[in-house]
Amino acid sequence: xxxxxxxxxxxEYRVRQPATRVRDEDYVPEMALENxxxxxxxxEEGDDDVKLARxxxxxxxxxxxxxxxxxxxxxxxxLSNRLAPLTVARDLFNxxxxxxxxxxxxxxxxxxxxxxxxxxxxxIGHPLAELSRTF
Amino acid sequence: xxxxxxxxxxxEYRVRQPATRVRDEDYVPEMALENxxxxxxxxEEGDDDVKLARxxxxxxxxxxxxxxxxxxxxxxxxLSNRLAPLTVARDLFNxxxxxxxxxxxxxxxxxxxxxxxxxxxxxIGHPLAELSRTF
Numbered sequence: 001x002x003x004x005x006x007x008x009x010x011x012e013y014r015v016r017q018p019a020t021r022v023r024d025e026d027y028v029p030e031m032a033l034e035n036x037x038x039x040x041x042x043x044e045e046g047d048d049d050v051k052l053a054r055x056x057x058x059x060x061x062x063x064x065x066x067x068x069x070x071x072x073x074x075x076x077x078x079l080s081n082r083l084a085p086l087t088v089a090r091d092l093f094n095x096x097x098x099x100x101x102x103x104x105x106x107x108x109x110x111x112x113x114x115x116x117x118x119x120x121x122x123x124i125g126h127p128l129a130e131l132s133r134t135f
Numbered sequence: 136x137x138x139x140x141x142x143x144x145x146x147e148y149r150v151r152q153p154a155t156r157v158r159d160e161d162y163v164p165e166m167a168l169e170n171x172x173x174x175x176x177x178x179e180e181g182d183d184d185v186k187l188a189r190x191x192x193x194x195x196x197x198x199x200x201x202x203x204x205x206x207x208x209x210x211x212x213x214l215s216n217r218l219a220p221l222t223v224a225r226d227l228f229n230x231x232x233x234x235x236x237x238x239x240x241x242x243x244x245x246x247x248x249x250x251x252x253x254x255x256x257x258x259i260g261h262p263l264a265e266l267s268r269t270f
């Protein structure tokens with residue numbers, strides 16, 4: 001799993017159209033958040049529950065260190081060349097979301113998997129504002 | 136070389152502070168562009184002039200396909216786990232910029248290498264708005 005964190009003053013997205021056959025069916029079509037840790041996620045071949053758990057621990061740690069008020073999981077295939085098959089990616093992404101909601105004591109949201117989305121990001125630019133990880 | 140393209144309605148950056156010992160000395164501290172293809176670039180071990188040339192051809196092709204009015208090269212180490220050493224990365228990034236200015240018939244700019252930067256990005260979200268490449 002490849003993850004890119006961007007601590008943002010504000011983040012907004014709006015769904016434009018389906019991108020893949022495999023996608024979330026129920027989803028929030030648009031959202032706006034403030035002081036948010038945006039977590040761009042690419043689910044890779046071989047990802048499993050152990051990696052999900054490690055990713056959530058790290059996410060909680062980073063959110064705490066930057067004093068984010070919310071966490072947004074955002075599916076982002078562009079971070080990897082060795083992506084998991086779509087159904088696996090969608091399911092693991094949603095398990096990551098469920099686990100993050102259980103374990104992180106903040107407002108945790110997700111953007112829908114499998115759609116083209118317009119988004120506005122305002123990265124804060126402090127030394128911990130952008131971090132990347134491989135789990 | 137890993138590249139992430141984001142076709143954006145608008146993109147702005149503002150330098151906040153030095154991030155690395157090796158960095159650009161002369162730079163534009165802030166910039167705002169419209170209808171811009173933002174090209175996030177991670178220079179990797181083994182990158183050379185052949186890859187630079189291929190990257191610039193691809194950049195010109197994508198900019199043309201999305202009808203961007205400008206191209207912004209933005210150094211982005213977070214796209215790779217196998218980065219080139221800093222001096223090599225800075226120098227290749229700047230050669231990429233010089234080559235892109237020669238070969239792409241658009242307003243081509245760059246953000247400074249080696250600084251923490253605040254930025255605002257408004258991704259359009261059409262099917263070609265986000266693309267990634269490995270050269």
